[in-house]
Amino acid sequence: MVEKIAEGVYRIEVPLVGSPLKYTNSYVIVDDGEALLIDTGFNRDLCYKTIRDALDELKVKELRVFCTHLHADHMGLAAKLADEVLMGKIESKIVQEVMTTDDYWGDLLNFYIRNGFPSEEAKKMLSLHPGRNFYVKEGVEFAAVGKYVKVGSIRLKAIETPGHSPGHTCLYDEVRQLFFSGDHVLIDITPNITWWPFLEDSLSSYLQSLEKVENLKVRLVLPGHRRRWSDLKGRVEEIKRHHSKRLQEALLALDRPKNAWEVAPSITWDLVYSNWEEIHLIQKWFAVGETIAHLEHLYNKGLVDKKEEKGVIKYFRVS
Ligand SMILES: [Zn+2]
Numbered sequence: 001m002v003e004k005i006a007e008g009v010y011r012i013e014v015p016l017v018g019s020p021l022k023y024t025n026s027y028v029i030v031d032d033g034e035a036l037l038i039d040t041g042f043n044r045d046l047c048y049k050t051i052r053d054a055l056d057e058l059k060v061k062e063l064r065v066f067c068t069h070l071h072a073d074h075m076g077l078a079a080k081l082a083d084e085v086l087m088g089k090i091e092s093k094i095v096q097e098v099m100t101t102d103d104y105w106g107d108l109l110n111f112y113i114r115n116g117f118p119s120e121e122a123k124k125m126l127s128l129h130p131g132r133n134f135y136v137k138e139g140v141e142f143a144a145v146g147k148y149v150k151v152g153s154i155r156l157k158a159i160e161t162p163g164h165s166p167g168h169t170c171l172y173d174e175v176r177q178l179f180f181s182g183d184h185v186l187i188d189i190t191p192n193i194t195w196w197p198f199l200e201d202s203l204s205s206y207l208q209s210l211e212k213v214e215n216l217k218v219r220l221v222l223p224g225h226r227r228r229w230s231d232l233k234g235r236v237e238e239i240k241r242h243h244s245k246r247l248q249e250a251l252l253a254l255d256r257p258k259n260a261w262e263v264a265p266s267i268t269w270d271l272v273y274s275n276w277e278e279i280h281l282i283q284k285w286f287a288v289g290e291t292i293a294h295l296e297h298l299y300n301k302g303l304v305d306k307k308e309e310k311g312v313i314k315y316f317r318v319s
Contacts, residue, residue: 002054005222006176008154011052013039016073020131021189021225021282024073026051027180028058031152035063038180041313043076051077060122068148069165070095072134074224079140086149088160090167092142097301100180107133107197112285115292116261126283145169147232156180161215163206166198170213175220179232180249184209187235188226189270190242194289202317203243203297210236214273216262243294248277251296254304264291 003011005027012026024047026106027038027063037055041047043079065082067075070091078085087095098104109126113119126132131173150173156171161184171180182190214236216272221232229235246267253266265286273279279287295315298304 001050002057004222005022005228006178008056008152009222010054011222012051013048014050016042017044017046018072019116021073023225024225025222025226025228026054026065027053027222028060029151029154029156030058030060031154034150035060035061036149036151036156037065037072037081039068039182040049040065040077040081041074042072042130043080043136044134048077048080051081065311066145066171067091068170068180068184068224069168070099071165071183072131072136075136076134079136079138082220083141084308085140085142086145087142088158088167088169089144090160090162090198091165091169091211092144092167094166095136096142100136110197112288114308114311115288116259116312117285117288118261123225125281128282128284130282140258143256161209161212162199163193163202163209166196168209171220172216173293174217179213179215179216179218179221181213181223181232183222183224185213185221185232185239186225187221187229190239192286192290193243193293195284195292201297201300202250203293204300207240207243207285210240245292246290250291251298251303251317252319254315257307257314259312259314260288260291260295262290263295267291267294 001013005011010028012193014024014025014026024041029036065078066086067078076310109122112122145158156173159170161170162167164183168184170184193203196202199205215235218232222228249267253263304315305318306313
């Protein structure tokens with residue numbers, strides 16, 4: 001399905017079967033015989049077919065791919081669709097040097113176990129992880145994006161917005177005030193802010209990146225998932241409040257030293273459930289990652305301290 005959004009700007013709804021995200025919005029920009037695809041969906045047959053059919057409909061033969069960030073639902077098909085893939089500078093380096101190695105996933109597993117995630121469940125989770133299963137498997141050249149990405153006469157400003165991922169990058173059409181937000185700002189759902197080995201305090205990076213974009217003149221926000229909307233600043237304010245609430249909940253949960261796995265059930269998650277046990281393993285994994293990010297933020301602010309006991313990291317309030 002191709003949807004025209006503006007002159008030379010189209011949206012493809014790429015289905016993410018089995019994911020609560022439902023679909024990735026891929027955008028095609030066409031001008032003067034040049035084409036750029038922003039984000040791709042998973043490395044799965046149905047995603048590939050959806051994009052190929054859409055490109056045929058648009059009569060696009062050759063194109064470059066730009067990925068807002070390194071997650072599989074945004075760059076899974078990058079190598080299958082183009083010879084050269086543009087990404088943020090930090091992001092492209094991490095994909096090539098880290099994300100495609102088994103060491104990365106092994107280290108991540110150990111880190112979750114150090115944060116209290118039960119080890120058998122963590123191992124099971126790793127075998128289910130969409131980020132691992134539907135990732136780029138083919139060889140590809142990654143190029144770091146410059147200040148602008150040009151498509152014919154259209155100029156898109158690259159704005160680095162670390163937080164959701166270490167080098168997440170948005171694109172901004174200043175002339176038409178279109179903002180391709182990737183997963184930096186979403187509506188109806190909030191972007192997952194998790195712990196990254198490459199960021200000291202990912203929530204701090206994320207909040208700074210929100211400030212970087214909130215005053216842009218934007219007519220339309222074109223996100224990586226769900227619907228588009230107009231009021232960027234209003235949504236940024238809501239997301240900031242959402243994280244303050246989570247920080248408060250995490251702090252309140254620390255009535256005694258606890259690891260992230262123990263803190264996670266005290267936080268309100270945007271899921272339908274009556275108790276923590278009911279939550280699917282994948283959602284627990286993302287919830288614990290997000291809890292670690294919030295605890296690390298509190299730690300960096302000096303509001304909590306941490307100690308490691310018998311291989312498990314416990315956080316406690318500073319009195
Ligand atoms: Zn995404």
